[in-house]
Amino acid sequence: MFKQRIDQLIWQRHRRILFAIAVVTLLGVLIISLTALHSVVTNNETHQLVDANLIRQWRPYNGGYFSAYSMWLFLAAWLSGLAVMHLDLRDNFNQFLFSSGYSRKRVYWSKLKVTWAVLLLLDVVATAMEYLIYWIGTPHGYTWTIAWPGILTSWVVGLSMSIGLFAISWFAAVIVGQSGPLIATVAGFTISLAGFAGIGGTILTKEPFSLTSDQVMWLSLIVWLIASVILFFWGAALYQHLSLEHNGEYLLFPHLRVPVYIVFVLYVTLLFSWSSDGVSTVVSFVLSALFGYAWLWRPRLGEKWHQWREHNQG
Amino acid sequence: MTLQVTALSKQISGRPIIQDINFEWAPGEIIGLVGRNGVGKTTLFRTMMNHYVPEAGQLTIDGEDVQQTPQLQQQLFFIDTQYNFLSTYRLWELPRFFGTVYPQFDEKRFMALIQRFKLDANSQYRRLSKGMRALVNLILALTSNATYIILDEPFDGLDVIVRENIATMVIDEVADQRKGFLISSHDLNELDGLSDRVLLLKNSQLVHDYNLEEVRARAKKIQLVLNDKVIPDVIKQQGKLIRVSGRVLVVVITDYTPAIDQELKALHPVLFEELPLTLEDLFRANLAHDTGYQMMK
Numbered sequence: 001m002f003k004q005r006i007d008q009l010i011w012q013r014h015r016r017i018l019f020a021i022a023v024v025t026l027l028g029v030l031i032i033s034l035t036a037l038h039s040v041v042t043n044n045e046t047h048q049l050v051d052a053n054l055i056r057q058w059r060p061y062n063g064g065y066f067s068a069y070s071m072w073l074f075l076a077a078w079l080s081g082l083a084v085m086h087l088d089l090r091d092n093f094n095q096f097l098f099s100s101g102y103s104r105k106r107v108y109w110s111k112l113k114v115t116w117a118v119l120l121l122l123d124v125v126a127t128a129m130e131y132l133i134y135w136i137g138t139p140h141g142y143t144w145t146i147a148w149p150g151i152l153t154s155w156v157v158g159l160s161m162s163i164g165l166f167a168i169s170w171f172a173a174v175i176v177g178q179s180g181p182l183i184a185t186v187a188g189f190t191i192s193l194a195g196f197a198g199i200g201g202t203i204l205t206k207e208p209f210s211l212t213s214d215q216v217m218w219l220s221l222i223v224w225l226i227a228s229v230i231l232f233f234w235g236a237a238l239y240q241h242l243s244l245e246h247n248g249e250y251l252l253f254p255h256l257r258v259p260v261y262i263v264f265v266l267y268v269t270l271l272f273s274w275s276s277d278g279v280s281t282v283v284s285f286v287l288s289a290l291f292g293y294a295w296l297w298r299p300r301l302g303e304k305w306h307q308w309r310e311h312n313q314g
Numbered sequence: 315m316t317l318q319v320t321a322l323s324k325q326i327s328g329r330p331i332i333q334d335i336n337f338e339w340a341p342g343e344i345i346g347l348v349g350r351n352g353v354g355k356t357t358l359f360r361t362m363m364n365h366y367v368p369e370a371g372q373l374t375i376d377g378e379d380v381q382q383t384p385q386l387q388q389q390l391f392f393i394d395t396q397y398n399f400l401s402t403y404r405l406w407e408l409p410r411f412f413g414t415v416y417p418q419f420d421e422k423r424f425m426a427l428i429q430r431f432k433l434d435a436n437s438q439y440r441r442l443s444k445g446m447r448a449l450v451n452l453i454l455a456l457t458s459n460a461t462y463i464i465l466d467e468p469f470d471g472l473d474v475i476v477r478e479n480i481a482t483m484v485i486d487e488v489a490d491q492r493k494g495f496l497i498s499s500h501d502l503n504e505l506d507g508l509s510d511r512v513l514l515l516k517n518s519q520l521v522h523d524y525n526l527e528e529v530r531a532r533a534k535k536i537q538l539v540l541n542d543k544v545i546p547d548v549i550k551q552q553g554k555l556i557r558v559s560g561r562v563l564v565v566v567i568t569d570y571t572p573a574i575d576q577e578l579k580a581l582h583p584v585l586f587e588e589l590p591l592t593l594e595d596l597f598r599a600n601l602a603h604d605t606g607y608q609m610m611k
Contacts, residue, residue, distance in 0.1 A: 008414055096399050
């Protein structure tokens with residue numbers, strides 16, 4: 001499947017987890033597609049599985065009963081980024097990779113290459129399977145009509161979103177060393193992006209930008225892709241300096257603690273106090289500052305309390 | 315061909331674990347690395363293997379920096395006994411990984427050794443006993459055909475028979491001068507008869523590099539039975555008493571000269587017998603104060 005030995009090594013290592021992700025994705029696509037075909041008949045609202053007007057526009061298709069690019073593919077990309085980068089740390093495969101005779105740079109890009117080879121194949125197979133189910137399974141008397149503008153746009157936007165989601169979980173797995181907190185961090189951040197996108201959209205559609213919703217979407221997509229590329233290269237630079245004595249710590253790069261703290265406090269404050277009054281901003285700031293401190297420094301408050309009490313009593 | 319470690323230093327949480335480590339290692343050598351638990355033996359190995367990023371120093375093979383030419387790392391073999399990826403894999407799966415990384419990996423020999431030591435190839439590594447895991451690690455090390463093999467406490471948990479088998483295998487491997495071993499241990503008896511050289515790690519630093527052949531050429535371990543219980547001055551000054559039992563003395567003299575021999579014989583001992591000199595005797599006699607070896611026991 002892969003010609004280069006380092007790619008073969010990465011494939012050997014991750015084929016099981018990637019296969020599991022692929023199976024879950026395909027099952028998800030199968031179930032969602034069959035459910036949609038069943039519910040269109042049950043609901044009896046329409047006889048068109050695809051809205052003909054929407055699918056002919058150069059916009060990602062977002063009608064009911066059919067998704068041109070399955071949501072399951074977003075999940076597959078997000079999970080793959082997390083798994084391929086984090087499992088090597090958790091299972092101590094990094095030790096083997098770092099002494100394998102391949103530079104860390106090659107290891108990093110090989111992991112990315114192998115994972116994306118599988119994800120692209122999965123995208124093609126899952127999409128083909130979904131379309132085949134609709135093509136074969138469309139009930140008698142119903143129509144399933146697709147058109148290139150809506151399909152192509154959906155694929156481009158869907159793939160870009162997948163790349164971005166992958167980049168987020170991938171980068172988080174480069175810098176965070178604990179499984180549970182990593183999932184909590186990256187899930188929290190990914191979900192919060194919906195709120196952040198909303199704020200961005202509000203700013204861009206108003207004066208002085210006054211962009212249309214289509215312009216906002218394409219601009220966001222470009223920013224999203226640029227951010228992904230930055231995360232990939234930043235991750236590569238950090239991976240080069242990853243020293244495994246920090247295995248099991250929340251941050252694998254202790255010098256990132258203060259910058260991460262500052263970004264976290266600003267981001268959360270902005271998210272929770274946007275278009276609110278000053279009191280909300282202060283409360284958001286204080287809470288995020290306290291939570292961020294507890295999360296990143298993990299102060300042993302109980303232990304310190306006992307030490308302080310013993311000291312005072314002593 | 316030579317591997318050279320130069321000025322290697324590593325700190326963890328701001329504390330120096332190894333400092334300014336320098337040594338050379340050539341194929342054909344079996345080097346023992348001794349030091350008390352926690353002195354930094356494993357950290358040295360992990361830093362040499364690029365698991366840890368060092369604060370300073372470098373590792374070169376034939377003058378080429380391993381950081382600049384990562385492929386050279388394939389000449390080094392080390393399995394971290396604490397942190398390795400083998401747990402979830404079955405023994406028959408391991409050659410796929412090691413064969414991809416070590417170009418000379420000998421899969422046939424790997425399977426033959428697995429059979430020879432009556433290990434089940436279908437067993438998961440984590441299901442094996444501590445001794446069996448140590449055996450698998452050694453089999454992987456030998457069949458990797460890497461030039462420089464690092465073994466971290468390889469005899470820990472092994473029974474005497476397996477230990478002897480392993481020691482024989484290691485000695486056989488270096489016979490053609492193509493492979494070298496760096497073996498860490500906190501138990502000097504394990505390295506006895508195996509190592510040519512001993513590196514001693516103390517307080518994060520390599521404090522001694524002994525060529526055992528040279529040391530042994532000068533030293534003698536002697537059992538004496540004297541006529542009275544008074545310990546003669548020559549023994550007090552020139553030797554180190556290993557055991558005193560009534561009038562029976564066992565003494566190690568690290569620089570045994572004809573003059574000392576004459577002095578001892580002039581005491582007209584009832585018994586004067588030369589005993590085999592072990593690595594532990596040497597350390598106890600010569601280096602105990604210097605190295606903190608007595609604290610290792």
